[in-house]
Amino acid sequence: MRLITHNMLSCNIKGVKNGFPLKIEAEKVIEKEVDFNPDFLRHMFAKIEWKALVEAARSMGYAELPEDSPDATVIESADETFLRKLHHALLELHLEEGALVCPETGRKFPVNKGIPNMLLHEDEVKQTVCIDLRKGNEPTRIRSPKDRVLMQDVCIDLSLQVP
C-alpha cells in the first residue's frame, strides 16, 4: 500500500467522529521506483491532506517532506526538488507489513503483503435510520438505497446514524 492510498482511508467504525488519518505501524517497508510525472504531482498536491502525508511518510522512515505545506510558487516553479520528494513519498514507499490504527479507537487494521484489511466486524458497522412519521417517530433502519427512496416521503431526516 502506498501513501497515496493511505491518504484516502479512514476508520468507518460507527460512532467514530474522527477516524482520519490512520496512524501507521510499519513493520516492513519497501521502495519501488516509478516514473516521475511532475504534472500529475502538481495536480495531486492540491487534493491531498498534507499533514497526514508528512506524518505517514515519517512513520515509514521518510522525513524529507516539509512540515508545512509549501505555497503555490514552490509547486509551479521549474525547480523539481520538492516535487521529487513528493513523488517519492506518495508513490514509491510501500507498506508491506504492519497496521493502520484508528486515531480515535485504537482499532488496528492489519496490513499483510501490502494489502490493508479494512473489513469491519458486524458490531462496528453504522446503521442508518430515519424517523418514520407513520410509526410515531420510531427510528426505522434503512438497509439499502432502495429503502431510502421508499422512505423519503414518510420520514424526517434520512441521515441519522446511530451508534
Added chain:
Amino acid sequence: MKLKQLEGFLGDLQQFSNPKVELEQYPTGPHIASRMLFTAENSYGDISDKVVADFGCGCGTLSAAAALLDASCVIGFDVDPQSLETATLNAEELEVEIDFVQCDVTKLELKGQVVDTVVMNPPFGTRKKGADMEFLSAAMKVASRAVYSLHKTSTREHIKRAALRDFNAKSAEVICELRYDLPKLYKFHKRKEVDIAVDLWRFEPRQN
C-alpha cells in the same frame, strides 16, 4: 497501446480459482474489459494520468487495464482475500503497480477528492438484492470525474432514474450495449454458456 494488444494482455490474467457464488464472482472477460477501458480513455480521457479506483476488483482485470492505459495510480477494492491474492499476482505478472485494499466498498467512506475515475463490474444483485445500486451509490460518492459501470440492460430505466435523482449524477449515459458471456461457473448453472445483455454506463457526478 492498441485495443487488440490490451485485450491480449488481459486474456492472460489468472481468474477466480474458487469463485464464491454469494459474492457473484464472475470474471470480467478481456473482450468487455478492454473495450470498457479503451473507450473511457480514448473517448473521454478518464484513465491516463488519473487516479483510478476499481470497486469490487476481483482478480483485478479492470485495474490491470487501467494500469496498462497509463493511469498514474490504480487502487483495487474487494472484500475477498483470495481474489486479492490473485489480483496481486496478476499485477506482478504485468509489472504494473496497483494498490489493493480489502474492504466492503459499500461501507467505506473515502476521504477527499483524490479519486478521479471509478471503474467497476459490480454484482448485479442476483444474490444480495440491491447490491448493484449500493455499489453505484458508493462509486458516485468517491469519483470526481466519472464512473464506468456494467449493469443488466433490463435495469436500464431504473438505474438512470436512481443515478440522476438519488446518487448525485449530472449525467447518466449508456455508452454501449454488450453481451456478457457467462461460462458455466457454478453447479446451479444449467446451460453450458449464457449471454446476458449488459449496458456499459458512464456517470458524471455533480461537482460539490
